[in-house]
Amino acid sequence: MANLEVKDLAKSYNGKTKILKDISFSVKNGDLVSILGPSGCGKTTTLRIIAGLIPATEGKVLVDNKDVGKVPVYKRNFGMVFQSYALFPHMTVFNNVAFGLKMKKLSKNDIQKRVNKILKITGLSELASRYPKELSGGQQQRVSLARALVINPQLLLMDEPLSNLDAKLRIKMRSEIRELQQKLKMTVLFVTHDQRECFAISDKVLIMKDGRIDQYDTPENIFHHPSSEYVAKFIGYDNFINVDEIINDHQIKSNANIFLTDENNVDAKVLTIRPENILINPQEDPSNNLIGGTITSLEYLGQSFKYKVSTSLGIFTVEEARKPMRSSGDKVQLYLPSKHLHPLSR
Amino acid sequence: MKTRSGFWLLFPAFISVLIFAFFPLIQIAIPTFQTPKGFLDLYTKFLENTYNLHVIGRTFKIALITTLIVLILGIPISLWIARQKSKIKSILTILILFPMLTNAVVRNFAWIIILGRNGILNKFLMSLHLINSPLNILYTDTAIIIGSVYLFLPIMIISLVGSVSELNIEAEEAAAVLGANPWINLIKIVIPQLVSGILTGCILVFAGAMTAYTTPQILGGNKNLVMSTLIYQQAMTLGNWKNASVIAIILILISTSSMILMRKASHTLDRRSDSNA
Numbered sequence: 001m002a003n004l005e006v007k008d009l010a011k012s013y014n015g016k017t018k019i020l021k022d023i024s025f026s027v028k029n030g031d032l033v034s035i036l037g038p039s040g041c042g043k044t045t046t047l048r049i050i051a052g053l054i055p056a057t058e059g060k061v062l063v064d065n066k067d068v069g070k071v072p073v074y075k076r077n078f079g080m081v082f083q084s085y086a087l088f089p090h091m092t093v094f095n096n097v098a099f100g101l102k103m104k105k106l107s108k109n110d111i112q113k114r115v116n117k118i119l120k121i122t123g124l125s126e127l128a129s130r131y132p133k134e135l136s137g138g139q140q141q142r143v144s145l146a147r148a149l150v151i152n153p154q155l156l157l158m159d160e161p162l163s164n165l166d167a168k169l170r171i172k173m174r175s176e177i178r179e180l181q182q183k184l185k186m187t188v189l190f191v192t193h194d195q196r197e198c199f200a201i202s203d204k205v206l207i208m209k210d211g212r213i214d215q216y217d218t219p220e221n222i223f224h225h226p227s228s229e230y231v232a233k234f235i236g237y238d239n240f241i242n243v244d245e246i247i248n249d250h251q252i253k254s255n256a257n258i259f260l261t262d263e264n265n266v267d268a269k270v271l272t273i274r275p276e277n278i279l280i281n282p283q284e285d286p287s288n289n290l291i292g293g294t295i296t297s298l299e300y301l302g303q304s305f306k307y308k309v310s311t312s313l314g315i316f317t318v319e320e321a322r323k324p325m326r327s328s329g330d331k332v333q334l335y336l337p338s339k340h341l342h343p344l345s346r
Numbered sequence: 347m348k349t350r351s352g353f354w355l356l357f358p359a360f361i362s363v364l365i366f367a368f369f370p371l372i373q374i375a376i377p378t379f380q381t382p383k384g385f386l387d388l389y390t391k392f393l394e395n396t397y398n399l400h401v402i403g404r405t406f407k408i409a410l411i412t413t414l415i416v417l418i419l420g421i422p423i424s425l426w427i428a429r430q431k432s433k434i435k436s437i438l439t440i441l442i443l444f445p446m447l448t449n450a451v452v453r454n455f456a457w458i459i460i461l462g463r464n465g466i467l468n469k470f471l472m473s474l475h476l477i478n479s480p481l482n483i484l485y486t487d488t489a490i491i492i493g494s495v496y497l498f499l500p501i502m503i504i505s506l507v508g509s510v511s512e513l514n515i516e517a518e519e520a521a522a523v524l525g526a527n528p529w530i531n532l533i534k535i536v537i538p539q540l541v542s543g544i545l546t547g548c549i550l551v552f553a554g555a556m557t558a559y560t561t562p563q564i565l566g567g568n569k570n571l572v573m574s575t576l577i578y579q580q581a582m583t584l585g586n587w588k589n590a591s592v593i594a595i596i597l598i599l600i601s602t603s604s605m606i607l608m609r610k611a612s613h614t615l616d617r618r619s620d621s622n623a
Contacts, residue, residue, distance in 0.1 A: 053519050073522045080523040086516035090538040099534075103525030144520075151524065 009059035034198030037208035079148030087132040100151040238317035257288040268343030277340040409555040420502035428510035485567035509543025
């Protein structure tokens with residue numbers, strides 16, 4: 001396993017529109033890093049450039065400080081798991097997994113041993129003589145994982161490996177991947193558009209937007225300190241307050257009395273607040289940061305209720321555990337505590 | 347019920363095959379067995395003649411070499427066509443099919459002009475001083491093979507393009523990431539997945555080359571007979587219809603058994619098709 005460093009990567013087709021710009025990041029040996037973003041943000045392109053399947057227009061890919069830009073794909077010794085699994089339809093499970101080892105010209109004995117070992121780890125031993133089309137989606141996914149792992153790759157690249165599985169299997173497979181990654185101390189780059197998936201299993205998350213990196217941090221930091229409105233929206237923040245002007249030092253210019261603390265009064269254009277941090281009709285009446293509104297819709301979440309409240313500052317999403325459930329059309333006062341208003345750059 | 351209605355739906359087709367293909371065949375076959383000296387007399391006589399064996403051998407050789415060359419040329423061409431943008435792809439497909447719109451006689455005459463003693467090819471090679479005297483290509487087996495390759499290449503390409511379009515490019519990329527260079531990728535990943543298209547193409551080309559008449563007649567001349575031209579000679583020049591029928595039956599047997607062999611071979615190559623069949 002190895003360190004990966006990507007420096008100033010850029011990609012454009014026909015020298016026209018750049019689909020990747022200034023992509024620089026590094027992955028520590030043994031870390032699982034996710035690349036998160038909507039489709040078309042360039043995450044798969046980044047992965048394919050690192051794999052060597054397509055050339056970069058600018059920039060470098062370094063593995064253990066060695067530039068691999070001139071190394072053809074078949075000499076890089078990476079593992080890759082594709083979205084379509086890309087199994088070889090004319091080969092049995094065993095031969096699919098053995099392919100990489102045959103390319104390395106290992107002895108028959110060694111191939112047999114290593115394939116059987118990885119088939120055991122991935123729970124495929126019984127299926128060794130089946131053909132891919134005789135397998136379920138989850139089984140095919142495990143074959144493609146086994147095929148990538150068996151060669152002891154320096155780096156494992158995964159391109160939305162779970163997106164073709166149903167929800168239940170997806171959760172099971174993602175924790176299996178994480179377990180295996182930690183057991184074998186693999187360096188993994190994992191492309192996904194599923195925020196929950198990548199926050200659950202990643203050491204670090206790289207959020208991409210329009211071919212650029214928006215934020216690169218641990219899941220915890222991203223969750224609590226999203227760098228931009230885009231990231232905040234992407235990871236489930238719903239409430240945004242536009243700040244046109246700050247008046248009286250700490251107050252937002254609006255028809256409500258919204259004040260900021262010293263800490264978050266940092267010339268932000270947008271503020272955000274998590275749904276569970278908004279209080280409805282607070283017990284002790286705070287003198288400010290209150291805003292009146294009407295409940296327009298409600299949702300039962302099991303542990304709590306989710307309300308949409310229409311106010312003069314826009315619609316707010318609020319989560320509340322209090323029972324009984326409020327009803328649509330209720331007039332309520334929302335309390336937005338100053339300390340929970342996160343400033344965002346646009 | 348289901349098989350019943352299927353039978354009646356197929357009935358018209360069944361009857362027309364019976365009337366237009368099967369009965370004439372029987373009519374050709376039956377007289378060949380009706381000889382005073384026994385059941386297979388005409389066949390043994392035909393096969394005892396070394397000249398006839400030579401013609402059978404030549405026919406088989408020409409068909410086999412043509413099929414191989416067409417296959418070797420067809421695979422890269424169809425891979426290339428299948429991976430173009432759809433607009434370019436349809437233009438290329440039309441270009442491939444275009445020669446098939448012309449009469450076979452016309453196309454073969456073009457090759458006479460190219461391959462003849464004072465033809466374009468010889469003039470070109472002599473002007474480059476690669477050869478001193480013109481090559482004798484026209485009216486040889488080589489000429490027949492060249493003409494057949496040109497004739498049958500489009501058929502092979504059309505049979506292959508379908509299979510090639512179904513290939514998952516990610517499987518090739520996966521093989522590349524696993525260490526397969528482009529050459530190994532072609533041999534181990536791409537071609538094995540094309541077996542069904544290759545089989546269809548080979549059967550069509552082989553059967554076509556085996557039974558072709560115009561090309562060996564025009565490019566082979568009178569000395570290089572193949573089975574189909576021999577049939578013509580027997581029937582039309584010598585008026586020996588029975589002998590012509592004997593050759594026709596042998597030709598049918600050879601081409602049918604070759605096709606069965608090809609099917610068998612492709613099944614062992616591609617074990618997946620077992621479960622399909």
